[in-house]
Amino acid sequence: xxxxxxxxxxxxxxxxxxxxxxxxxxxxxxxxxxxxxxxxxxxxxxxxxxxxxxxxxxxxxxxxxxxxxxxxxxxxxxxxxxxxxxxxxxxxxxxxxxxxxxxxxxxxxxxxxxxxxxxxxxxxxxxxxxxxxxxxxxxxxxxxxxxxxxxxxxxxxxxxxxxxxxx
Amino acid sequence: xxxxxxxxxxxxxxxxxxxxxxxxxxxxxxxxxxxxxxxxxxxxxxxxxxxxxxxxxxxxxxxxxxxxxxxxxxxxxxxxxxxxxxxxxxxxxxxxxxxxxxxxxxxxxxxxxxxxxxxxxxxxxxxxxxxxxxxxxxxxxxxxxxxxxxxxxxxxxxxxxxxxxxxxxxxxxxxxxxxxxxxxxxxxxxxxxxxxxxxxxxxxxxxxxxxxxxxxxxxxxxxxxxxxxxxxxxxxxxxxxxxxxxxxxxxxxxxxxxxxxxxxxxxxxxxxxxxxxxxxxxxxxxxxxxxxxxxxxxxxxxxxxxxxxxxxxxxxxxxxxxxxxxxxxxxxxxxxxxxxxxxxxxxxxxxxxxxxxxxxxxxxxxxxxxxxxxxxxxxxxx
Numbered sequence: 142x143x144x145x146x147x148x149x150x151x152x153x154x155x156x157x158x159x160x161x162x163x164x165x166x167x168x169x170x171x172x173x174x175x176x177x178x179x180x181x182x183x184x185x186x187x188x189x190x191x192x193x194x195x196x197x198x199x200x201x202x203x204x205x206x207x208x209x210x211x212x213x214x215x216x217x218x219x220x221x222x223x224x225x226x227x228x229x230x231x232x233x234x235x236x237x238x239x240x241x242x243x244x245x246x247x248x249x250x251x252x253x254x255x256x257x258x259x260x261x262x263x264x265x266x267x268x269x270x271x272x273x274x275x276x277x278x279x280x281x282x283x284x285x286x287x288x289x290x291x292x293x294x295x296x297x298x299x300x301x302x303x304x305x306x307x308x
Numbered sequence: 309x310x311x312x313x314x315x316x317x318x319x320x321x322x323x324x325x326x327x328x329x330x331x332x333x334x335x336x337x338x339x340x341x342x343x344x345x346x347x348x349x350x351x352x353x354x355x356x357x358x359x360x361x362x363x364x365x366x367x368x369x370x371x372x373x374x375x376x377x378x379x380x381x382x383x384x385x386x387x388x389x390x391x392x393x394x395x396x397x398x399x400x401x402x403x404x405x406x407x408x409x410x411x412x413x414x415x416x417x418x419x420x421x422x423x424x425x426x427x428x429x430x431x432x433x434x435x436x437x438x439x440x441x442x443x444x445x446x447x448x449x450x451x452x453x454x455x456x457x458x459x460x461x462x463x464x465x466x467x468x469x470x471x472x473x474x475x476x477x478x479x480x481x482x483x484x485x486x487x488x489x490x491x492x493x494x495x496x497x498x499x500x501x502x503x504x505x506x507x508x509x510x511x512x513x514x515x516x517x518x519x520x521x522x523x524x525x526x527x528x529x530x531x532x533x534x535x536x537x538x539x540x541x542x543x544x545x546x547x548x549x550x551x552x553x554x555x556x557x558x559x560x561x562x563x564x565x566x567x568x569x570x571x572x573x574x575x576x577x578x579x580x581x582x583x584x585x586x587x588x589x590x591x592x593x594x595x596x597x598x599x600x601x602x603x604x605x606x607x608x609x610x611x612x613x614x615x616x617x618x619x620x621x622x623x624x625x626x627x628x629x630x631x632x633x634x635x636x637x638x639x640x641x642x643x644x645x646x647x648x649x650x651x652x653x654x655x656x657x658x659x660x661x662x663x664x665x666x667x668x669x670x671x672x673x674x675x676x677x678x679x680x681x682x683x684x685x686x687x688x689x690x
Contacts (some may be wrong), residue, residue, distance in 0.1 A: 149334060157332030165329045166322045179333040184639055187340065208622070208638045243321035262315060263322040269415065277622065279462055280473070281547070284510035293314060 147193050153182055156199060157171045164206050167259045169248050173210075203264065204274045208257055211275070242299050246292065254289035257282055387608070393615040393653035395688035399653045401686055406657060409544055409678040415436075416671050416679075417472075418463040421589045423667035425584040425679050426463050426470065435460070437472060439495070439677065442667060449495055450488070458485050468492055469532060470512055484509045487519065489532055500536055513550035515568050520555055522548055527557045527567065540567065549573070552589040575603050578610075584625045588667065593628035600633055601626065602649045611649040629668050632682045634659065644672070648688035655688055 155275075157178065164174035181202050186195060214244060247255055260271045260283075268282045293299055337340055373512070398406075399616030417426040422483075423442035426449065428435055437450035437460050450460060450472055458474035465471070470490040487501040503509060503523070512521040519530040520540075527541035545557040552571025553576070564573055564581070573581040575592045582594035582601075594602045599614045600623070613633075617623045633647045644659045659672035659680065668683025 153332075153335035157335060158330065159332075161332035162326035162329045166326050171329070174329070175333050175479055179337070182333065182335055183337075183341070188640060188643070205639070210593075241321055241324075243317050247321070258318055259322060262319045263326065280509065280511055284508060284547075289510045290311070290314060293318070299314075299317075 147198065149161060149182065149185055149189070149191050149193055152185075152193055152198055152202075152228055156202065160199075160202055162208065163259070163264065164210070166263050167210055167256060169209065169244075172284075177206045177209050180209055200270075200274075203260075207260070208276075211252055211256065243293065246299060249291055250289055253277075254285045254292070257285040258289050261286060372467060374515070378458065388610040388612065390612045390614065391649070393613050393647065393654045394652050396653045396655055396688065396690055399659065399686065399688065402655065402657075402688075405685055406618060406659065406678060408678060409680040411677045411679065414677050416677055417460060418465045418470075419669065419671045420465040420467065421667065422467060423669040423681075424465065425669070425671050426465050427677075428460055437463070439465075439470070439492075441544060442669070442681075447495060448492060453486070464512060464519070465492070466514055468496070468517065469514065470495075471512070471519055473509070473512055483599045484556065487512065487530075489519065499532070501530060508656075510546065511548040513548040515550060515555040520548055520557075520567060522546070529567070531680055541565075551585065552587050576605055577608070584623075586625050588627050588628050588630070591628050591630060593625050593633040595623060596627060598623070600635060600647060602628065602631075602633055604631075613649060613652055616647060616654060627670060628681050629670050632670070634670055646670075646682070646688070651690050653688035653690045 160178045160181065161174050164177045165171060168174050168177070184205055185198070185202065247258065250258070256275055257271055260266045260274055261268070266274065268279045271282045274281045277285075311597060363424040411429075413429060414427045414429040417428050417437065419425045425440045427438050427440060429438060430436075434451055435453070436448050439449050441447075449470060449534060452458065452460075458476060460472045460474060463470065463472050468491075470492050472490065474485045474488060474515045476485040484503050484507060486503055488497060489499040489501065490496065491498045501519075508524050510522045512519065514520070517532045520530055521528050521530075522545045523544040525545055526539050527545045528537060529540045530537045541557055544559055546560055546562075547558045549556045549558050549564050549572050551569075551572035553574070554566060554572045556564040556566045556572050558564050564571060566572075571581070573583075573585050575582055575585065575594070582592070582646055583596075585592060585594040587593075590605050592605075594601050595634075598617065598619045598621070599612050600616050602611045602613070603609070616635060617637050624636050624638075626634040626636055626644060628634075631649045633649060634644050635647065636644050644657045645654050646657055646659075647654050659670060659678055670678075670680045670682055672678050672680070
């Protein structure tokens with residue numbers, strides 16, 4: 142591991158938006174994404190102070206955000222009752238579920254399956270790196286991805302999509 | 309819609325929605341927020357623990373000495389000891405050992421109960437699977453082109469056999485091509501078990517000369533000695549759960565159903581499932597509420613270490629090697645904590661994501677790949 146030191150302020154300045162984008166596609170919730178990134182930066186500050194003497198702070202941050210997301214949902218599932226979906230699409234027409242079947246299906250996937258798809262197809266991590274990020278085996282990553290794809294394929298919106306594409 | 313089209317749709321959807329975010333949280337935040345976190349820099353509970361370190365040190369040493377003395381003079385009877393975690397600096401001898409244990413450009417594939425470790429390394433355009441014995445000697449188990457048909461996945465190894473799961477493609481494979489069973493003594497290929505096209509093998513485990521894997525919800529049992537394969541669970545299996553004492557499959561409710569041996573979440577002589585149980589065959593460690601518990605088969609002693617993490621912290625018990633336990637906290641994913649159960653001392657190490665290993669060995673594969681022989685290192689004092 143090549144140790145290099147960057148300041149947390151410089152790191153946040155460079156990656157804050159990128160990490161929030163990552164957190165948003167991971168969670169589908171803008172406020173939660175902001176909170177997770179803020180929590181991540183505070184965790185880095187608490188752990189290292191203003192200097193980050195670690196070789197891969199971006200990977201570290203992504204892992205912290207992913208674990209924070211999965212852990213927060215575990216707490217939610219046991220402590221809170223979610224009464225309904227609250228679409229946050231007023232400012233962004235692209236969020237309209239009707240216009241984006243994949244995004245709508247992603248929102249309904251189990252959280253680890255969604256995390257695997259985001260890490261694989263948004264961050265472009267290898268399965269080995271995804272396994273390290275979410276703390277499981279490579280085989281489990283493949284299994285989660287396969288199940289996510291099966292769910293995507295079975296969804297009526299995507300089925301219609303597929304039929305429309307056929308000649 | 310084939311796989312490639314669906315992948316392209318997913319990529320496109322994720323990228324499109326990501327670009328709708330044009331701002332992140334402000335950094336640095338208010339001084340007040342920073343100040344509250346500055347107080348807990350390093351480890352959140354460190355300042356509190358530091359205040360009582362002196363007291364704990366005395367108590368810990370006294371308890372350790374009492375038990376060392378008592379264990380010499382009485383037969384092994386069940387006893388439970390509770391210790392408070394005491395954070396301490398990593399001793400120089402440990403730091404040197406960790407630095408020396410690092411294996412650059414290698415990936416750990418699996419570990420055996422006797423401390424042997426299997427690693428993958430690239431040599432030119434070839435990937436080699438190498439067996440590292442406890443004494444450090446190495447033997448090449450498998451060699452294949454780096455960009456060829458298959459890549460060796462996380463492997464299984466015990467005292468008799470090595471099982472290499474081979475993927476159908478170099479990266480991001482959805483399926484396994486085969487399971488190669490290798491005689492550990494001779495390193496000769498004993499059997500090549502082909503897997504059906506389009507399979508979804510989720511997990512694999514080995515116990516008592518049997519190889520188990522889950523495939524599209526089924527559990528398959530392969531007797532390595534007779535080379536007979538049979539389906540033992542027709543459907544509903546989501547994964548396999550293996551331990552030195554047994555193997556089980558898990559269903560959608562994460563309930564473990566034993567396949568062979570004892571329940572893999574059981575500690576000898578202690579009923580009930582144990583959360584996050586790990587074992588090196590002679591010692592066990594698990595989560596007990598927010599505490600970490602440890603049990604020795606030889607001494608029948610149970611040690612409860614409290615205060616390693618806060619009550620709401622996500623803790624994972626990564627592994628146990630003799631008297632040492634390695635745990636990680638969700639909030640510090642790339643930092644491990646090694647606990648010496650004899651004293652309660654806790655040190656921070658940049659080793660996490662342990663591969664099952666044994667006989668005094670921690671094999672870690674995270675930002676740093678390392679094989680650390682903790683049994684050769686001095687006791688951690690408070």
